[in-house]
Amino acid sequence: MISTIQQRSDYTFKANRSLGRHGWLRLTPAYGVKLVEKLLANVDREAIVIDPFSGTATTALVAAELGHQAFSFDINPFLIWLGNAKCRNYSEHCLIDIRKQVKQVLKEYKILIGGDNWTPKIFHIERWWSSDTIKILSALRTALVNQFGEPEDNDDYNLVWIAFCRLIIESSSAAFNHISMSFKETVDEHDCEYIDELFLSIVELILMSAQQNICGSVQVVKVDARHITELDGIKIDKAITSPPYPNRISYIRELRPYMYWTKFLNEAKEAGELDWLAIGGTWGIATSRLNSWQLEDETLPDEILATVNTIKISDGKNASILAVYVLKYFYDMHLHLSSLRSILKDGCELHYIVGNSTFFGNMVDTAALLSESMRVLGYSKISYEIVRKRNCNKSLYEYCISATW
Template sequence: MISTIQQRSDYTFKANRSLGRHGWLRLTPAYGVKLVEKLLANVETEAIVLDPFSGTATTGLVAAELGHQAFSFDINPFLIWLGNAKCRNYSEHCLRDIRKQVKQVLKEYKILRVRDNWTPKIFNIERWWSSDTLKLLSALRTALVNHFGEPEERDEYNLVWIAFCRLIIETSSAAFNHVSMSFKETVSDRNCEDIDELFLIILESILLSAEKNICGSVQVLKVDARHITELDGIRIDKVITSPPYPNRISYIRELRPYMYWTKFLNEAKEAGELDWLAIGGTWGIATSRLNSWQVEDETLPSDIFSTANSIKISDGKNASLLGVYVLKYFYDMHLHLSSIRSILKDGCELHYIVGNSTFFGNMVDTAALLSESMRILGYSKISSEIVRKRNCNKALYEYCISATW
């Protein structure tokens, strides 16, 4: 008889398996993979592809799967680790070794669950996991460290830690049925066998998708996309990326559970510092710093200033602060579009997937404003088209802005 966990997991991972490596965590929508494949459909294999806002490494991985050499940039250490783990080839010996060692891990886990083990300092952690579930997860983590080391210590065992990241979300009270993370009303308890079985199902799904080697190559590098200087003399043929949207959603905030459990974050202020470095700066200490931030480049398109000012003088709560946020977002993107020119080949094609937004009834036409930045900076053949409607609000869309350098 198939257990309840098995039935639920078969349903949960159906879409996950169809996405292969892209579906290892709940972070990559299927349409994103298809869109990158479409943009690379007629590109020569020798072309070098760049994603300056790597995120979960969708562009880099798709490009490498098609045989390209690709590079991705990010400032988030967890996403750099995750991207390189997703884009790495794993030997048959490595996969066999993981399966063999995990059997010993689970035996040790059942002993460790009666002891006190390390848990992350996540604020209000009890809304994520019950005390019983937390005790089991911390025991499993300790057993994994004993056998495989911490996530950054041994690259060949990254798959184990990706499976653990998926496990902590699957066993949490977090809900993903809308654009941002929320929490279910009740936090469910898990028993030892549930955790054991679910972890094995998740891990096996990941190991199976890692059996097929990638024919191209990807490197995810720590680079601030606003200050790109060089890439070891390499010039880029094609840029495909999806930068953060000007909608004040904090990408760091949604990644916190993964980052705390893998020790890429240790305290809340570190998350705020990362958010300040992100395009726009949106959450925690980043928000408070917006109060004193001032634009340093008056050559921005005039429509950016008028859009930000319309938000500032509206009647909404924190309207002045959000006007500054929108101005900083487009200032940061202008810096990016300026600095990336140093690593582009002549004739390089660029494709930016962006979303518009509204603040207190004021439309932020992201595609038009970024297109104007591109025009000022010397890009040519600038165009944009709607990719899809983002939700039931007919005014919110995703666009693909295309240009040539």
């Protein structure tokens, strides 16, 4: 049966690129609108939906487009800002104003090129952009700040900054043909004309799709999904989410350029601190801290401990630290599933899209292990099925775990 499972790019971020607001900025681990729509089919319009691992707010935006009230949690301040910006309505006046002011900025910013403009402290920035392109981008950024303020200053101008994020990634040497981001072999040189045209076309695309108003409501809030307390007494009818997978891929890797240019990140060490909060994070300090991390008093299912042990006793390089990594991942997810219960309505349905992984040939069956956590924590009607194959590696799949509270 497994050999017939397809990669289903329609269930991934790839299919979102042509879907209006969903396509504004890419995040490779985002899932497809179609998958969320399928999971939301037949849900009452009054149903309150939550995504405790918001990412680019795909769940919340789909839910709000269908008229639902949606809540979304994340610990990454850039993604919280982006999620709220993607899911709010913009008046016609605001869109006209942005279009006019952007054209003005593009006429005027060139005199700033070569001046003392702020540039982000990205490690090895020359791998991303040539020094001349950096001068153009920094001058444009300065002019945009003069006109619109910094990204968090004025919600009406969020769209300008989303367009700027897309400009910096499209003018960079980032390559996305692997599971995680890498670099092209050469760094392209761009002149002002190219940057102006690219920026204008991105702004236009974003303004066009922002015209479509959203009838539901969304709040993306900063909440650590391991420590959910309450939601102003609101109880949730449906949870649809895709948490991190235990595969050592850090979101910060792909998000860094956006986060530095928008000042959500200022120093390299902040990235490691942020990734330490992220479940499954491994960036910078997040990996070295695993050396001193210890399991606190929490009863984890035996199946999780057995999987961790097979990794630990394998003769792979760094096997013991990777065993701790996997243990912490499942411990954090267990904390999440435990604290989530406080905001769920009785009968709430949950759908978790997760991926398996392998460590030194040992399979980490994420869907089976999280299902065990759910069972121990009192969830019912737990089942899981394969949704799609992740890549050409035959043994990596995405699953949908469904359960009821």
